[in-house]
Amino acid sequence: MVRVWRIVETMATILKSKKRNVGKSVVRIEDRRLTTGRGSFVDDVKRQGTTYCAILRSPYAHARILKVDATAALAHPNVLAVITGEDVRRLSEPVSPYLGAPVLHYCLGVDKVRFVGEPVAAVAATDRYSAVDALELIDVEYEPLPTVLNPLEAMEETSPKLFEELGTNVVWHKRFEFGNVDDAFERADIKFSHELKLHRYTSTPLETFVSTSWFNTGTRILDVWSNTQQAGIMFKYLCRALRLPGHRVRMRVPADVGGGFGLKCGGLPYITITSLLSMKTGRPVTWVETRSEHLTAQGHSAAGVFYIEAAATREGELIGLKIKDVEEEGGYLTWASIHNVGKLAGINGNYRVKNIVYDGYAVATNKAPAVPNRGIGKKGMNFIIERTMDRLADELSLSRVEIRRRNLISKSSFPYETPSGQVYDNSDYERLLDRVLEISDFASFRESALRKAGKEGRYLGMGVTLGIEPGTVNFSYHSTGDAMPLRSGAAEGARVKVESTGKVTVMVGSVSNGQGHETAIAQVVSDELQVDMSDVTVIGEFDTFTSPWTVSSGVYGNKFSALDIGAVIMATRKVKEKMLLIAASKLRTKSENIVIEDGNFFAPSAPDAKMTIGDVADIAYNNLLFLPHGLEPGLEAVHYYSFPEADISSGKGKVRSFLTFASSAHAALVEVDAETGKVTVVKYFVVDDSGNIINPMIVEGQIHGNVAAEASAAILEEMVYDDGGQLLSSTFVDYLKPTVKEMFDIQSEFIPTPSPFTILGTKSVGDGPAIPVLATIASAVEDALSPFGVKIDSMPLTPEKIRNAILGAKRNVAGIPREDSEPDVAARRADLKQT
């Protein structure tokens, strides 16, 4: 009896004392090195004999390259090598769009350039300054060609062709139909159409792209250090471009990367350039992108024009949608069509609408390439459905909140299959909506704002939206519409080792770009093994020679909390199983009788006979004859965790593109100065369901950063080109990033519903909170300007656009036709200075 009591008591203490770090706002492990300047970013490490690369870029938006003469540059005493288009054609294979567009790109312009800033030659010199000097000594003869900058014009038969071999600028076009759209439009009580437009902008990670390559002529191994977000997928294409076998190429990413946001997914041409130069010189070659190179040529968030027809019942149920999506790809097609299919995947948003036609076009233009930027196509996806909801509300004179309520997917219908084949895991959208209305005091605010409208020229407004936040990519979606995928599924690897001292090291196939992955992993591992977080070292860097990795490895697509954490947990459990076997054999019991508490292994029936994790490790490494019969020495396990439910595209636009679907409700309070057209975000509210959360402090930080970035994209930021295709916003002088002075209050809350599809019930957070911001601010500004009847159809909401819209609305009232004015940087800056 006494013995039984002991057991019960011990169990109770175990439960009580069970260490739990997951779910707590643990201070980050990374911060000690980052606050003291001891981080290690790519350009912080010098290799013996490092040389520096500079890149000559096209001054034309579209031109034929007639001749490149590098003789004078090569004669510069500090220059070691120069490569031109002719060289790369000879020495390398194309770094083709790995996502399916049927054209061949090399790492430098060969024969032709298609946007301002496209690389045409590269230099390696003994110091940074000489490398730049040498660029001026390279003589390039161009034959300028007519340019096409507007995607709608680019679609016309007669427009100049960027890729003559294709015979068209439409590099991808597919039409998919889900449900019965004709029927929906037939039985609808109301139908309407509208046209929306998203602009080019970018998230500008503070650290630019960096690539260091070192072809060691002794080992004949090419060692590459870069801050790419997608080392896994890039590896194969780099090997192909350089004609090197995989075991002679080592790709590494350091533990510290100064932000990514998608902009560092596309650095393959640059890694190829530094590698070719290193193979020529036998010296390490480093290229550090300048800010203006980053703004001019690294790529921008995909801009697009969307034509939408909607059909609804008179009760406000949206029953049919026809969407024509014209996505502008720019002049380099790495990501062509991916923004389209990314958008398609979640096109119904948080709503039930089932009958949808999606007609998507990817169009080449003479501008910088469209690249991932806090999501691929997701901002467009949300903008389309949320603006359509607002429009529908207006058509029916219903409130914008009420219209959403009438269309939301209900709590009881999860898991919910959408028209495009997504399975939404779990959530309570209505509750998110209710809560955001509550914390933003939506109802009473709007009443008083309307009352005060126009006092001292101030117009206040509020917008409220919802959004889904897809997490973990199934690569099959890249080939949506084709039955045969290039790649499919998704997986990440982790290696967990309990060292002979009983301490733990962990390595995963991805690095962090500032999201605190080392901390989150240590939280999870310490819970699994019941050890202190300080006993766990997470090796933050990535290395194709030593990391457990797959083609999906990297930091993108909101995959961390499902795949990376999944791999870490499974690998940890494998090691734990083995430790239990060792402890059980030593303690002469069965492994299922052993528990771990505070780093000790014991059987609750005999709690005094304890082994520390160090004792177990000692047997595993040092006292091998005490291992249970047949058990392999060592305590190390690798696990590759994969997207369990991934499927292959049906060829009809249906594929389970993402594993988890976090969601959130957003509300914004804005003020518009009708005189100057200036929009100010006063306060922003987010109620978020990212599933179970590993570290709330980090997740809240992600919300802040994403909201800030997209709010700035909504009102400040825009990539502006002149008629000749010159980028006018190529430095932080002309491209406006928000300072602390533009920032507003952000209030956020969590209502987590655990995902049934991940081990810890996590969903994802990353780009998520960024997705609905454009639509929320558009809605709020429209609300503020409702006295004028202004409609917001295109972004960004710059002062002159707002002012012109107000003037136009007034003129319309007076019967004078409205003039559209193009954005103009100088005027915008003047406007901002004034205010």
Place this chain on the structure above:
Amino acid sequence: MKVKCRINGENYETEVEPRLLLVHLLRDNFNLTGTHIGCDTGHCGACTVLMDGKTVKSCMVLAVQANKAEIMTIEGFSERDGELHPIQRAFAENHAVQCGYCTPGMVLSTHFLLMRNSNPSDSDIRNAIEGNLCMCTGYVNIVKAIKSVAASREPDGQSLENR
């Protein structure tokens, strides 16, 4: 040309080209890589260091201008015993750090503010770090961290400038 200066209390001396920027001198010649580069127009503040007691953007200063100067970079900022300075601690505890690329500049700009103003208002804080861009945090937790250091300063106003 010769540059001779004191950095973080140590003497440094080297020959440089006249056009070399201070930020490159620190990073490439002296391997003090905690000072970062985020732009080419003096807008981002990632390269902020203290020169003769004042913050400067080291990408806007020539190395030769630092001759005879007293410079402090982030590497010299922690407490002598290796403990984090209260500003660094506040940045970590308030999650004012994401990628950490802006952090050295932010920390030094905060230090320069608190040296002159032990009780800064919200707008003092915003003015002080206006020249430091952060792409990750939306500044929310950075402002919070700075407020928390200011609030927790010992009443006798133990001055930070002597550190």
